[in-house]
Amino acid sequence: MAQMTMIQAITDALRTELKNDENVLVYGEDVGQNGGVFRATEGLQKEFGEERVFDTPLAESGIGGLSIGLALQGYRPVPEIQFFGFVYEAMDAINGQMARMRYRSGGTYSQPVTIRSPFGGGVHTPELHADSLEGLIAQQPGMKVVIPSTPYDAKGLLISSIRDNDPVLFLEHMKLYRSFRGEVPEKEYTIELGKADVKREGSDVTLVAYGAMVHASLKAAEELEKDGIQAEVIDLRTVMPFDIDTILESVKKTNRVVVVQEAQRQAGLAAQIVTEIQERAILHLEAPVLRVAAPDTVYPFSQAEEVWLPNYKDIIEKVDKVINF
Amino acid sequence: MKRTIENVESQFEMFQIINEDGEIVNQEAMPNLSDEELKELMHRMVYTRILDQRSIALNRQGRLGFYAPTAGQEASQLGSQFALEKDDFILPGYRDVPQLIWHGLPLYQAFLFSRGHFHGNQMPEGVNALSPQIIIGAQITQAAGVALGMKKRGKKAVAITYTGDGGTSQGDFYEGMNFAGAYQAPAIFVVQNNRFAISVPVEKQTAAQTLAQKAVAAGIEGIQVDGMDVLAVYAATKDARERGINGEGPTLIETLTYRYGPHTMAGDDPTRYRTDDLDNEWEKKDPLVRFRKFLEGKGLWSEDEENKVIDQAKEEIKAAIKKADEQPKQKVTDLISYMYEELPSNLKEQMEEYKEKESK
Numbered sequence: 001m002a003q004m005t006m007i008q009a010i011t012d013a014l015r016t017e018l019k020n021d022e023n024v025l026v027y028g029e030d031v032g033q034n035g036g037v038f039r040a041t042e043g044l045q046k047e048f049g050e051e052r053v054f055d056t057p058l059a060e061s062g063i064g065g066l067s068i069g070l071a072l073q074g075y076r077p078v079p080e081i082q083f084f085g086f087v088y089e090a091m092d093a094i095n096g097q098m099a100r101m102r103y104r105s106g107g108t109y110s111q112p113v114t115i116r117s118p119f120g121g122g123v124h125t126p127e128l129h130a131d132s133l134e135g136l137i138a139q140q141p142g143m144k145v146v147i148p149s150t151p152y153d154a155k156g157l158l159i160s161s162i163r164d165n166d167p168v169l170f171l172e173h174m175k176l177y178r179s180f181r182g183e184v185p186e187k188e189y190t191i192e193l194g195k196a197d198v199k200r201e202g203s204d205v206t207l208v209a210y211g212a213m214v215h216a217s218l219k220a221a222e223e224l225e226k227d228g229i230q231a232e233v234i235d236l237r238t239v240m241p242f243d244i245d246t247i248l249e250s251v252k253k254t255n256r257v258v259v260v261q262e263a264q265r266q267a268g269l270a271a272q273i274v275t276e277i278q279e280r281a282i283l284h285l286e287a288p289v290l291r292v293a294a295p296d297t298v299y300p301f302s303q304a305e306e307v308w309l310p311n312y313k314d315i316i317e318k319v320d321k322v323i324n325f
Numbered sequence: 326m327k328r329t330i331e332n333v334e335s336q337f338e339m340f341q342i343i344n345e346d347g348e349i350v351n352q353e354a355m356p357n358l359s360d361e362e363l364k365e366l367m368h369r370m371v372y373t374r375i376l377d378q379r380s381i382a383l384n385r386q387g388r389l390g391f392y393a394p395t396a397g398q399e400a401s402q403l404g405s406q407f408a409l410e411k412d413d414f415i416l417p418g419y420r421d422v423p424q425l426i427w428h429g430l431p432l433y434q435a436f437l438f439s440r441g442h443f444h445g446n447q448m449p450e451g452v453n454a455l456s457p458q459i460i461i462g463a464q465i466t467q468a469a470g471v472a473l474g475m476k477k478r479g480k481k482a483v484a485i486t487y488t489g490d491g492g493t494s495q496g497d498f499y500e501g502m503n504f505a506g507a508y509q510a511p512a513i514f515v516v517q518n519n520r521f522a523i524s525v526p527v528e529k530q531t532a533a534q535t536l537a538q539k540a541v542a543a544g545i546e547g548i549q550v551d552g553m554d555v556l557a558v559y560a561a562t563k564d565a566r567e568r569g570i571n572g573e574g575p576t577l578i579e580t581l582t583y584r585y586g587p588h589t590m591a592g593d594d595p596t597r598y599r600t601d602d603l604d605n606e607w608e609k610k611d612p613l614v615r616f617r618k619f620l621e622g623k624g625l626w627s628e629d630e631e632n633k634v635i636d637q638a639k640e641e642i643k644a645a646i647k648k649a650d651e652q653p654k655q656k657v658t659d660l661i662s663y664m665y666e667e668l669p670s671n672l673k674e675q676m677e678e679y680k681e682k683e684s685k
């Protein structure tokens with residue numbers, strides 16, 4: 001097995017699907033010759049040609065609409081939004097059009113599109129580059145939202161996303177791109193969408209997280225272990241639809257839950273997760289389900305992001321509260 | 326059937342006043358500038374080139390954050406700004422910090438913007454501008470709004486906005502021009518065509534032969550200018566400004582230019598998408614070299630004078646960095662306080678929470 005960074009695993013998944021299916025098209029701003037600003041598409045234009053891997057003019061709404069049209073022609077588009085903060089430009093194409101196509105055509109047309117995009121904080125980018133906007137898309141019926149936290153998951157989930165016949169938003173946390181390597185099989189494999197992964201087993205408290213917050217949760221779990229608290233860490237991997245069964249199974253064991261998201265607290269995904277838990281398992285709970293989230297401001301200018309972003313200490317603080325409730 | 330697309334280019338012949346050798350090629354268009362004003366233009370270009378070099382070095386040392394290099398684009402940036410008055414409103418893109426500085430933004434604040442500190446975005450009283458826009462194209466429709474507001478208020482002023490060749494692909498670009506045209510609002514849309522949008526060459530950006538011709542569909546004035554010729558850019562902007570305040574509507578100005586450095590300092594490698602030949606071709610058009618020759622020919626510039634500007638720039642940059650260093654560190658509580666005029670209940674609670682966090 002190869003040791004890969006997450007970005008290498010993503011390139012590997014794209015290469016796998018470009019090889020497997022001639023209908024797969026990979027495109028976006030700077031995606032061709034430049035290999036993407038993060039090099040996610042490095043070498044792919046050379047290998048598969050400009051017909052399959054290409055640059056677009058600079059317009060996210062155009063990229064969104066182009067994807068809808070290519071999908072109508074039987075292609076399986078894998079467009080890139082260069083940074084996810086730019087998705088506002090493409091909101092009508094995605095939420096207003098793509099997500100509704102199957103429904104409004106009475107099942108006649110589908111949109112097997114996978115929109116890839118880097119997101120997430122902590123890398124000192126300018127405004128609207130680091131925002132966690134997954135909730136905007138997760139709120140839209142018709143869309144699926146996938147967020148891997150390891151190189152292994154990234155490859156399997158991206159292949160599954162591309163093969164899915166409905167539109168998928170695939171978000172790649174920038175901080176995880178190159179921060180560590182993990183084992184990634186060279187052969188192709190898929191990971192079922194909508195299935196969470198228990199990244200660490202524990203019996204005292206359940207931490208539900210996704211993206212970079214999985215790693216903050218794992219770090220918190222390590223620290224908590226020193227105090228004799230065994231935390232279970234669930235990585236959602238697909239945040240919409242999310243795997244409530246795996247969460248409930250864990251809750252029945254630990255009876256205590258903290259849900260962690262990097263996004264702002266207001267109207268976030270964590271609120272949805274908390275609600276699903278309390279609607280289904282209130283009698284299993286020994287304490288209110290708490291949230292760790294960023295404050296309700298816009299994503300801060302880079303100098304303030306370290307304090308703004310949730311970290312493992314914030315998680316420990318909330319775990320202490322649910323344990324000592 | 327008559328084809329419309331042929332011969333478009335000939336309608337948008339590049340406007341130039343001084344050529345690469347510093348010779349006047351268009352005496353008729355020569356703007357009416359005093360010797361002092363001509364020297365001031367050179368002063369600003371030299372100063373800005375030094376600022377660019379220092380900013381790149383400071384970024385590499387980790388003493389500046391986000392930075393988009395400007396070398397090569399001085400004539401486009403400073404020539405257009407020089408045609409403005411204090412009351413004119415600038416809506417810049419991320420590369421357009423020099424225009425802001427010469428419009429009145431103190432240097433230390435420009436550095437704070439780069440460092441991701443909100444004080445860098447707080448325009449001082451009387452500086453009519455927004456901080457640099459990060460979202461490509463967003464400023465263009467806003468410029469139409471500022472211009473319409475000026476017209477409604479009866480102000481003798483214009484809104485000027487800047488984008489790049491890549492920016493002309495955004496819907497906002499067409500919408501902004503069309504709105505301003507429909508209202509005959511005093512807006513100036515400057516497209517600095519430096520041939521690349523990060524790595525994507527302008528030929529892949531559009532099938533149009535020029536970007537200036539995009540004005541035609543909006544029914545507004547469009548002109549293509551030699552963006553390495555500071556006098557041509559100045560004259561075109563001055564003319565656009567005059568027509569704007571006289572109620573004759575908006576103008577699109579395409580300046581043909583080049584960025585000598587990387588796209589930003591965040592890992593861009595121009596050798597992946599530009600050839601040495603192209604770099605060399607544009608090196609020869611350097612706006613500073615050309616204007617220096619022109620001024621020397623008139624006996625208005627010397628090495629001595631240039632060195633004085635360089636020394637002054639270096640000293641002022643040093644002082645500005647020191648002042649930026651002295652700025653109190655930005656806190657989350659600062660940001661919370663700028664979310665609304667009055668804090669809603671959720672933020673009141675979070676204000677207390679973060680006050681406590683920040684006191685630790």
Ligand SMILES: Cc1ncc(C[n+]2csc(CCOP(=O)(O)OP(=O)(O)O)c2C)c(N)n1
Nearest residue numbers: 029086459460461489490491492521522523
């Ligand atoms: C809406 C949006 N899409 C993409 C980007 C990322 N991006 C930043 S600069 C750039 C290229 C811009 O090229 P151009 O407009 O030609 O201006 P230049 O950088 O050459 O000055 C891109 C794609 C962005 N900032 N905003």
